[in-house]
Amino acid sequence: MTEPAPTGAVRHANKRGAARLAAVQALYQMDVAGSGVFEITAEYETFRLGKEVDGALYREADAQWFRAILTGVVENQKTIDPVIRQALTEDWPLSRLDSTLRAILRAGVYELMKREDVPVAVIVSEYVDIAKAFYEEDEPKLVNAVLDRVSRRVRGEGRGKDAS
Numbered sequence: 001m002t003e004p005a006p007t008g009a010v011r012h013a014n015k016r017g018a019a020r021l022a023a024v025q026a027l028y029q030m031d032v033a034g035s036g037v038f039e040i041t042a043e044y045e046t047f048r049l050g051k052e053v054d055g056a057l058y059r060e061a062d063a064q065w066f067r068a069i070l071t072g073v074v075e076n077q078k079t080i081d082p083v084i085r086q087a088l089t090e091d092w093p094l095s096r097l098d099s100t101l102r103a104i105l106r107a108g109v110y111e112l113m114k115r116e117d118v119p120v121a122v123i124v125s126e127y128v129d130i131a132k133a134f135y136e137e138d139e140p141k142l143v144n145a146v147l148d149r150v151s152r153r154v155r156g157e158g159r160g161k162d163a164s
Contacts, residue, residue, distance in 0.1 A: 018061035020107060020126050021133070022049055023069035027103035030074075037074045041067055072110045080109045087149040092142075100134050101142070108147045113154050120151045 026040045045067075050060035073080065084105050085094050094102065108127035111118055124147045131140040151157055 015060060015062040016065050017126055017129075018049075018059035019063070019065035020069065021059075021130055022061050022066050023073075023107050024100070024103045024130055026066075026070055027073060027106060028099050031099045031103060037070055041070055068115075069107050069110060072114055073106045076110060076114065077106065080106050080113065083109055083113070083150055083154070084146065086153070087146045101131070101139055104131050104134075104143055105146055108143065109150050112147065112150050116155070120155060120157050124148060124151065 022044055026044050029035060030037065030040050045063055049063055049066065081094060084102075088094060088097075097105070104127055108123055111123045112120065115123075124144060127147060128140050128144045131143040
């Protein structure tokens with residue numbers, strides 16, 4: 001996982017954006033370490049959100065938004081994963097994606113499915129930016145494509161051309 005920006009170079013992200021990034025990191029940690037949602041939520045809220053960890057400052061985040069994404073993904077994963085699978089190409093099954101990419105897509109798809117109060121463009125942009133923080137190759141494009149396909153399917157809106 002990448003570390004937050006050094007204190008002198010902090011980009012003033014909104015609190016929801018910081019919560020999204022923290023939720024992706026927590027989902028990754030849950031996937032890799034097998035930790036539970038309550039344990040991870042407590043760890044992040046107590047020791048990470050808005051705190052300094054190993055000399056790096058974690059941005060202040062909307063703790064309620066962080067919890068909503070984390071618990072929402074966990075509670076809805078059996079619905080979210082098939083939606084992601086449908087949006088991926090046949091040669092890229094969900095199991096082939098690494099844990100970070102799965103975490104980004106799960107969080108983004110959760111918001112597209114369950115947070116209709118948040119515009120599609122905001123969700124897609126935020127999670128593409130998170131992907132760019134972790135990857136330099138094609139992964140941000142994959143996140144964009146998958147979230148766009150899902151948004152067309154679940155909300156009837158998206159930025160690309162409809163393939164149907």
